Amino acid sequence: MLYERLDDLREYVSGRLCAVLRENGGTAQSLVERETAAARYHERLAHLQAAENGLCFGRLDFRDGERRYIGRIGLLDDGDGDPLLLDWRAPAARAFYLATAASPDGVRRRRHIRIRHRDVTEINDEILDLEGARQEGGVTGEAALLAAVSATRTGRMGDIVETIQAEQDRIIRDEHRGVLVVQGGPGTGKTVVALHRAACLLYTHRETLARRGVLIVGPNTTFLRYIGQVLPSLGETGVLLATVGELYPGLVARRAEPAAAAEIKGRAAMAEVVAAAVRDRQWVPEDALDVVLDRETVPLTRADCERIRERARASLLPHNQARPIVFRGVVDALARTIADLYGEDVLGGENLFGEEDVEEIRAELRTDPGVREAVDRLWPALTPQDLLTGLYASAEWIAAAAPGLTEAERALLLREPGGGWTPADVPLLDEAAELLGEDTSAAEAEARRRHREQVAFAQEVLHIAEGSRSTDQEDDVEDVLSVTDLLDAEALAGRHEDADTRTAAERAAADRTWTFGHVIVDEAQELSPMAWRLLMRRCPTRWMTLVGDVAQTGDPAGASSWEEVLAPYAGDRWRLARLNVNYRMPAEIAEVAADVLAELDPGLESPRSVRATGVRPWRLRCEDLAAGLPELVRREAAAAGEGRVAVIVPAGRLAEAEPAVVAAAPGASVSGRDAEVDLERPVSLLTVRDAKGLEFDSVILVDPAGIVAESPRGLNDLYVALTRATQRLGVVHPGPVPAHLARLEETLAD
Numbered sequence: 243m244l245y246e247r248l249d250d251l252r253e254y255v256s257g258r259l260c261a262v263l264r265e266n267g268g269t270a271q272s273l274v275e276r277e278t279a280a281a282r283y284h285e286r287l288a289h290l291q292a293a294e295n296g297l298c299f300g301r302l303d304f305r306d307g308e309r310r311y312i313g314r315i316g317l318l319d320d321g322d323g324d325p326l327l328l329d330w331r332a333p334a335a336r337a338f339y340l341a342t343a344a345s346p347d348g349v350r351r352r353r354h355i356r357i358r359h360r361d362v363t364e365i366n367d368e369i370l371d372l373e374g375a376r377q378e379g380g381v382t383g384e385a386a387l388l389a390a391v392s393a394t395r396t397g398r399m400g401d402i403v404e405t406i407q408a409e410q411d412r413i414i415r416d417e418h419r420g421v422l423v424v425q426g427g428p429g430t431g432k433t434v435v436a437l438h439r440a441a442c443l444l445y446t447h448r449e450t451l452a453r454r455g456v457l458i459v460g461p462n463t464t465f466l467r468y469i470g471q472v473l474p475s476l477g478e479t480g481v482l483l484a485t486v487g488e489l490y491p492g493l494v495a496r497r498a499e500p501a502a503a504a505e506i507k508g509r510a511a512m513a514e515v516v517a518a519a520v521r522d523r524q525w526v527p528e529d530a531l532d533v534v535l536d537r538e539t540v541p542l543t544r545a546d547c548e549r550i551r552e553r554a555r556a557s558l559l560p561h562n563q564a565r566p567i568v569f570r571g572v573v574d575a576l577a578r579t580i581a582d583l584y585g586e587d588v589l590g591g592e593n594l595f596g597e598e599d600v601e602e603i604r605a606e607l608r609t610d611p612g613v614r615e616a617v618d619r620l621w622p623a624l625t626p627q628d629l630l631t632g633l634y635a636s637a638e639w640i641a642a643a644a645p646g647l648t649e650a651e652r653a654l655l656l657r658e659p660g661g662g663w664t665p666a667d668v669p670l671l672d673e674a675a676e677l678l679g680e681d682t683s684a685a686e687a688e689a690r691r692r693h694r695e696q697v698a699f700a701q702e703v704l705h706i707a708e709g710s711r712s713t714d715q716e717d718d719v720e721d722v723l724s725v726t727d728l729l730d731a732e733a734l735a736g737r738h739e740d741a742d743t744r745t746a747a748e749r750a751a752a753d754r755t756w757t758f759g760h761v762i763v764d765e766a767q768e769l770s771p772m773a774w775r776l777l778m779r780r781c782p783t784r785w786m787t788l789v790g791d792v793a794q795t796g797d798p799a800g801a802s803s804w805e806e807v808l809a810p811y812a813g814d815r816w817r818l819a820r821l822n823v824n825y826r827m828p829a830e831i832a833e834v835a836a837d838v839l840a841e842l843d844p845g846l847e848s849p850r851s852v853r854a855t856g857v858r859p860w861r862l863r864c865e866d867l868a869a870g871l872p873e874l875v876r877r878e879a880a881a882a883g884e885g886r887v888a889v890i891v892p893a894g895r896l897a898e899a900e901p902a903v904v905a906a907a908p909g910a911s912v913s914g915r916d917a918e919v920d921l922e923r924p925v926s927l928l929t930v931r932d933a934k935g936l937e938f939d940s941v942i943l944v945d946p947a948g949i950v951a952e953s954p955r956g957l958n959d960l961y962v963a964l965t966r967a968t969q970r971l972g973v974v975h976p977g978p979v980p981a982h983l984a985r986l987e988e989t990l991a992d
């Protein structure tokens with residue numbers, strides 16, 4: 243019956259969509275209305291399609307006899323309008339996630355229903371009675387949960403609507419309008435909870451969020467692809483997923499650079515360096531600037547130039563927007579000099595030039611190319627790219643703008659022009675864009691021209707409409723409203739200008755100054771202070787969800803405390819929520835990771851595993867990867883069956899490990915070699931940086947000591963690498979076993 247209703251709705255919506263697409267002709271206004279309606283029907287259809295798999299997954303039986311079915315979307319009865327199925331996000335569905343035997347909230351039975359190809363394949367009931375309360379274990383829907391967490395991985399994250407746990411549900415629906423930080427160890431569901439929170443917020447605040455959009459920031463494009471299916475599977479499509487490096491429209495930041503250079507660029511002090519670089523381009527000559535005018539050469543004195551610069555700076559306008567002030571200053575100063583020169587009364591009286599004469603000189607100067615040249619010299623129009631390219635290319639400019647850096651640090655910033663941008667450049671470009679502003683005069687002139695054209699067109703339209711008005715009406719009914727009474731040409735023109743049918747996410751992606759309704763940051767601990775400045779500009783309301791784990795911070799520019807990151811932007815308007823249960827690693831793997839965590843920070847607590855598998859993680863000493871690794875990869879691939887295997891290596895061993903992995907798994911995806919790691923392949927070879935946030939059925943970790951040695955946060959990296967497996971973990975070490983992995987026995991798991 244539920245599927246029948248779904249089919250009816252689909253048929254109805256596709257019918258409406260076809261009808262809209264078939265319509266043609268009409269005014270520009272009706273075309274816009276048609277496009278908007280088509281986009282709406284498309285979205286609705288996507289929503290209905292997404293609900294096909296597992297349309298209904300739960301039922302609540304209440305003590306008073308009421309029954310509620312819970313599913314991916316809400317459905318109403320066609321006849322009486324009663325709810326047939328509750329959307330999992332509706333308040334009435336909440337008991338499905340929260341009711342426990344100790345606190346049943348009127349619920350007698352919770353039923354988990356599994357549907358495949360529209361057939362019910364499994365039912366699990368939980369009776370919430372007193373007996374159950376005595377046995378309470380802390381998880382809800384245990385059988386369904388265990389089936390979900392033990393399932394073979396596919397290389398794409400899936401949704402968890404059927405098994406959301408109470409501690410997760412509270413975060414997903416949290417109504418806090420400031421910054422919500424979700425801190426939790428590896429595998430506690432931070433990412434998946436953040437994505438379900440996005441879906442929930444879009445459901446509850448659809449108006450605001452559809453207009454301003456939701457931004458989800460992740461650490462790299464592989465990760466974004468990995469999580470990219472979750473929201474569409476929940477029927478939500480209008481969300482922008484991006485890395486920080488993708489948040490500067492018009493450029494792709496793919497250039498590589500040493501981690502030490504990226505770390506320097508991420509420091510908060512770089513904001514002052516960029517500001518100083520802008521100031522350094524506001525030039526004053528040592529002595530005087532000779533301005534070569536059409537008719538003669540006139541000097542601008544140093545004092546004149548200083549005065550002009552001070553006036554422009556005092557305006558507090560962004561650099562490019564202050565150029566008209568400099569232009570006026572130059573014209574005034576030159577006009578005065580010319581008037582002094584030619585208007586001097588040889589008899590010693592007052593200057594012979596009156597104010598009108600001086601105004602005439604100014605008018606002439608305004609069109610003189612020499613004046614433009616002088617302004618370009620004193621206060622050049624700059625793009626963020628010009629500014630940074632120039633800064634990076636000159637040791638002298640770097641030294642002037644960054645006196646706080648050591649010589650070695652400054653040398654790391656130096657590079658030849660060209661060759662593209664790195665992800666760490668993007669927050670600096672954004673910072674520069676804020677300080678430079680755009681010289682919008684040309685764009686404004688173009689907008690004014692377009693508006694005049696639209697008004698002229700609208701006047702013509704109204705004229706035609708007036709002309710075609712029925713004369714009968716004119717004769718008979720004096721006060722019948724005509725189209726011109728309702729609409730003037732300006733208003734009609736305005737409607738055409740608003741006709742942007744792109745979604746908020748599409749418009750946001752193309753606009754650097756776009757501000758989002760809500761911003762979600764995953765692996766938030768990795769962001770540098772400069773990246774935070776960029777993100778905070780994109781979300782002035784500070785309605786944000788940040789998920790991360792400071793114990794997993796790998797980026798040398800990343801965070802070690804949420805308080806430190808947030809206090810400058812959110813004061814005390816941020817709240818911390820914790821997740822404590824590990825849904826990814828079985829207890830056997832979690833124990834190994836816990837030893838490393840204890841060494842990282844004895845004060846940090848490991849999350850509790852939701853299951854044990856009985857499979858012990860293994861280690862093997864292997865000096866020669868080329869000889870030893872292929873067999874291990876083959877074994878793990880066979881053990882993982884349909885699942886996914888990752889070989890995680892220090893970046894310095896990628897080249898050595900690649901032939902060994904490819905020999906065992908010719909189709910393997912290789913980080914660094916492939917533009918983007920394809921996690922849907924059975925085997926992947928990755929560095930820790932690329933493995934962040936991901937998970938695999940089986941992980942072979944190569945050279946743990948090498949991982950630790952490779953970065954100042956190497957122990958955090960080792961912790962990340964050890965916490966990626968859902969079933970099996972093996973460690974291959976070329977030298978003696980590191981002390982923190984002593985728990986591992988030197989065996990191969992069966």
Ligand SMILES: Nc1ncnc2c1ncn2[C@@H]1O[C@H](COP(=O)(O)OP(=O)(O)OP(=O)(O)O)[C@@H](O)[C@H]1O
Pocket residue numbers: 387390391400402405406407410426427428429430431432433434435791794825826934935936937965
């Ligand atoms: N309630 C749940 N039901 C089923 N699976 C769940 C549940 N919560 C989390 N999981 C699964 O646990 C795994 C780990 O989740 P996720 O990747 O969101 O953790 P994380 O905290 O972001 O980890 P990390 O910090 O390592 O990136 C995922 O496969 C996720 O689908």
